[in-house]
Amino acid sequence: MAVTHVPGSLGDGIRVVLSDASGTEMTVGEPRQLTGGASRQVWAVDAHSADGRSLAVVLRRDPPGHGDADRMRAEAACLRAASAAGVPVPGLLASGDTAPGIDAPFLLMDKVDGESIPRKLQRDPELDEVRAHLAEDMGHVLGLIHQADVDTLGMLDAGDPLDAIEAVYQGLEEPRPAVEVGLRWLREHRPSKRPDALVHGDFRLGNVLVDGTGIRGVLDWELAHLGDPIEDLGWLCVRAWRFGAEPPVAGIGTRGQLLDGYARATGIRPSESELHWWETFGTLRWLVLSRFQAERHLGGAERSIELAAIGRRVCESEYDLLLILGLLGDIDRAQDAAPAAPSLHDRPSLPEILELVSGTLRDEVAPALTDAHERERYLLRICINLLGIAGRELGADDRSGHLRDLLAGLGCASEVDLAERIRVGTLSYADAGVRRAVSTAVLARLSVANPRHLLDPSRS
Known part of the structure; x- marks a missing residue:
């Protein structure tokens, strides 16, 4: 009506x-x-x-x-x-x-009918049949995108994507050792460039609609540009877009299936090393864009709990970047935590309050919301996650002293100093001490922000 x-x-x-x-x-x-x-x-x-x-x-x-x-x-x-x-x-x-x-x-x-929620696409039994060939289908659709006529797309950005993401990073004025490591590796190992094509820029689960017949719609073209088409393939392989599942392509298939579909559409089959470079680039790109999105809230341009929460996910991409490059250092588990001081306040303590509020929202408030409250349920999940981060940070061992010792051993006063020395080449990212310091800082952040993101060593 x-x-x-x-x-x-x-x-x-x-x-x-x-x-x-x-x-x-x-x-x-x-x-x-x-x-x-x-x-x-x-x-x-x-x-x-x-x-x-x-x-x-x-x-x-x-x-x-x-x-x-x-x-x-x-x-x-x-x-x-x-x-x-x-x-x-x-x-x-x-x-x-x-x-x-x-x-x-x-x-x-x-409005196109179809499912876009990643976890449903990865798990729902009614999608078992299409899921078996979805990675190949995604490769085929990307091949179609890359064959689009670009004559009418002169308004799209074109240029060096590595220069572009580095410019965004520099604009944040927040030097990060993991980013400097990634930038140096990417510049040292860059493959030959392919001719420019229409690049979707954000092709992943969540931006495609799927039903039992296959892909029904490709959404969200706001990051489209002209560039090397293999960028889209690497982006689809970035670990963030697996949403916790193990298969390397969107958590639903193999890189071989992806390349099979792409070759079927284009006659081109990129090499494993080329795909690895673009997957590494995509991981660094998401790291920088995550911090850029968070800055819209943190800098005061747009108040948003969604954007604010992304700021605590940056360390996930730092970890993924070190992981994909094989640069996670051996971590010294020595602790420097001081004994907790007795509290002036009555119980429940602050950590207990956070856990109580989080549990109540998760177990009692969230189930009471109906499908008509989809937006509210989404925001509630963000609030619960942020409360969990706050509780873990309060209870975490203080490793700042240990990190200072590692940095001092490299002649660095801070992570900013380490980042700048990696940038100018006075310290090598391959140095064991550098790897240990960078890894220690990243893992300390990740153990608070999202410990579930840490892989079992046997899978790394």
């Missing part, structure tokens, strides 16, 4: 744009914000025409006040070019720099 909207509301804005695009008067239901999308908002709405036709529509827009019209126009052009190349994408109904009620650059698209 249609709802009445006051002039200037989001629903009214969608109705007007959709009516103009379709050439017939439309009524719309109440827009529902979907989860995910740290940088763009996604809204679903049901629409009905005067002659009784029903239409499920998705609005994708920048947060009002933070719009980038050029990027949204580029995303619309990518959807058209990809569709022409046979890539399954949502039909583009309308786009614009703004509209009353929408109040930001936007895309209005057909």
